[in-house]
Amino acid sequence: MLSVLRTDMPIENPDPTADQDYLKALMMEVAASRDKASFEILFDRFGPRVKGMMEKSGASSDLAEDLVQDVMLTVWRKAALYRPDKGAVSTWIYTVARNARIDRLRRLPAQPYIDVETVMVASEDDSPEAEAIGSQQGDLVRNALDKLPSEQRQVVKMAFAEYKPHSEIARDLDLPIGTVKSRLRLAYRKLREELEDLA
């Protein structure tokens, strides 16, 4: 076991960069040695957040609990497919949770998403920007989000943390759908600018 995984480690390291490295080290332990202690720390860290997002997107507490089981089982099974050089642990778990939600809550096939991930894993032709996304420590994306005007941050949160369709965001905020789309575009472009500065 890595020294970084001592049991006296807090569940969240206050230093964001060290925290992201810590999460990556846990994932690597799960992938390489099927280490349950490391997996439990990831479970405690992300399970309640996944549950919160599923509940916000309309799942009952029981269903959200089941979805957490689905998501974390997939994290265990597919741990070897996580590529630390290509992104933060939270990004990867976010995609696993999104796919589980499409499958269970929306009753749509998540296969197209899984196929794209297969292509991503196989493609080695990474742009400098993609490498920057991978190597940056996740806190940069969080900082970029914090810097967004509140109206843009709000639609990003609704789209990603509550999985709201764009049409529903428009209805909830009493905005034309075009305005929702343009706020999402602006938020996204700002993040891309930050990442390009880094590349």
Added chain:
Amino acid sequence: MTVHHHLDDASIMRYASGDFDEAFAIIVASHIAMCDECRAAVRAAEAMGGAVMEAADSSPLAADAFDRLSRMLDMEPEKPLLTPEPTAGNVPLPLSRLIGRDLDQVPWRTIVPGMQRHRIDIASSTSSLYMLKIAPGRKMPEHGHGGTEMTLILEGSYSDVFGQFAAGDIADLDEHVEHQPVVDSDIDCICLVATERPTRFKGMVSRILQPLIGI
């Protein structure tokens, strides 16, 4: 593959947050599988999802949640992870699951001379997904859109007011757009099309044609 026409940023965000129905998820995934730039774009949008998740409100789990999962892990046989080969050739993996790897094996049906179609059966009720094979020099009827329409070129090319679209390019058009693509390659232009609602054709002849073409 050099791709010149990409997904709109709003579509990248929509894909990353899992908001597309089946027809659009398939066509968007197919383009992303063919386009390095849009793969990087999706990764950036997903990083946003990850950051939002890190900041999301927690909901406490049942006291035995980890034990429950832990028992399942103990019963799990350790299977090697199988990763399928990303499809070679011009049929991207998300599409090859539905039509196979060979465009010549698609069961085309002639709609009008020079235009063939193959409908792809999906469960979705709000959108439809189909393939078109259009002969060189043929014009599509000029049409506007009742909703979002996406067209992914798999082979050959066409041109319209937005420029030339060749293999890998996607036309990501919203409802306010009207266009009339003309096939300008010397081979048939084969494309995958997803439409949100029936496309509105302009003009009497096109309106009569619409039920026949069914797009």
